[in-house]
Amino acid sequence: SAVISQKPSRDICQRGTSLTIQCQVDSQVTMMFWYRQQPGQSLTLIATANQGSEATYESGFVIDKFPISRPNLTFSTLTVSNMSPEDSSIYLCSVWGASGNEQFFGPGTRLTVL
């Protein structure tokens, strides 16, 4: 299994500001995934973070809005930039376990933008 921690667990932010979310994994992994879960909705993949290369963004998500860092094999950050109330969501990071049969999720960061 993989144990994932995220910081902060929740935050309330003002419109126009930025928030950086940290994700720490207890083992080395090649890929880390960032998801968004809007209220009452399912999970939507934002991007895949690979160590040593630029993140790969899904359709509808851009680097200027969601810059990602991946400095090593156990850590990644996602920044939500120039926030608006529409960015209010839960942001989750995830990784595949060693067996490749299960993707584990962090506890999530609950973001509210006023």
Add this chain to the structure above:
Amino acid sequence: QKEVEQNSGPLSVPEGAIASLNCTYSDRGSQSFFWYRQYSGKSPELIMFIYSNGDKEDGRFTAQLNKASQYVSLLIRDSQPSDSATYLCAVITGTASKLTFGTGTRLQVTL
């Protein structure tokens, strides 16, 4: 057409009954299928994965896959109130190891 579709529910079943959750997917080339459970305010947790056509059983849970019809289902036998949660179907499509999630089905097990 959405890539992974589920009935949002809620699906209400009495305690002890069988709950049947269904999911259809659009990419015929999909190879790997997952069922996650998500309690309110919590992260998703894996219940089962299935790769081959047919049934796969694990305790009270049975996953069924029919690639020809492009659907995957989850049966929960002897449903308990603690099974009340949202069940997410997820599929790996393409060559990248990316999960695409359905919208989830909310299950309510009543006493």
